Amino acid sequence: MPRSKVKLAYISNDSARRTTFRKRESGLIKKAEEITTLCGVEACAILYSSYSPEPNVWPSPLDAQRVISRFRNMAPPEQNKKMADQQSFTRQRLEKTTEKVTKLGTENQHNEMTQVMYQCLSGRLGFECLSIGDLYYLSGLVSQNLRVIDRRLEFFQRHHSG
Amino acid sequence: MPRSKVKLAYISNDSARRTTFRKRESGLIKKAEEITTLCGVEACAILYSSYSPEPNVWPSPLDAQRVISRFRNMAPPEQNKKMADQQSFTRQRLEKTTEKVTKLGTENQHNEMTQVMYQCLSGRLGFECLSIGDLYYLSGLVSQNLRVIDRRLEFFQRHHSG
């Protein structure tokens, strides 16, 4: 913004855009560093650019993972064992109940609920509209799919590291 | 930094720290917005504070998930590694490719993934067709919604059985 005020729009000139990115990237990281030290808060920033195939991850990929994990409410692999709190207990009890409901459900109910779930997941429908029974079923359906996804991810990880 | 230069250290005074956090938080988000519009890059920031139980996630939890999943998509070894041949032809070619992917991905990826997710969840498409990055994204999306469902169920349990 010095020398001249710049319009807040995509910079079409390639080299100018790159230069601006470099400068502002470091500025942003600096600001992030400052707010964490000054205020004692946790933060992370991820910056993708076309200039590098890898993103700039602050404070570090590992720390970012930790912050992200908290955001995703998923503990990183090492801390998984410690998860014995109220929430996971509730979850376990929930899954038992859900298993029953799932087995009783017909093919029609499944499709219907999948529709509803999709509506909810895509934000077109609030979860408020669902009854407690629907929620149980939905929870089961979603966590079932989550397990499939996680298994597949594990497979990828094993295959990649082994 | 105006009126007086501030020492870069934890602000012990509670109200001063809170005020500083508020101001700098908005400043940081603004800067992040600017760099994305000016340079056409993807970015996300997550700010935890003790002032709110939920983190401030920019641009939005869902968009952040997408950025995060791309970051997590990379195998750990690659995350820290810097390209050794900085000026090589390979790197240039890589940048070009990355630029394309970035441009194409930004607008369409979310809608595309939601579609794919629905296909998978409804059983019309096997999870096998998804890349590891897609799976991470999907895992985040699904577990995020699972948490919403669980919170709602807990609410029901407290108010109906208690």
Next chain:
DNA sequence: GCCACTATGTATAATTG
């Protein structure tokens, strides 16, 4: 392309209401 410089726009610490 990469610095270093510097003039100028912005962010923000302190102050006031």
Next chain:
DNA sequence: TCAATTATACATAGTGG
């Protein structure tokens, strides 16, 4: 506590090597 104000430090667009 929150907003609005203001004075000052900082970030950075343009410039030249």
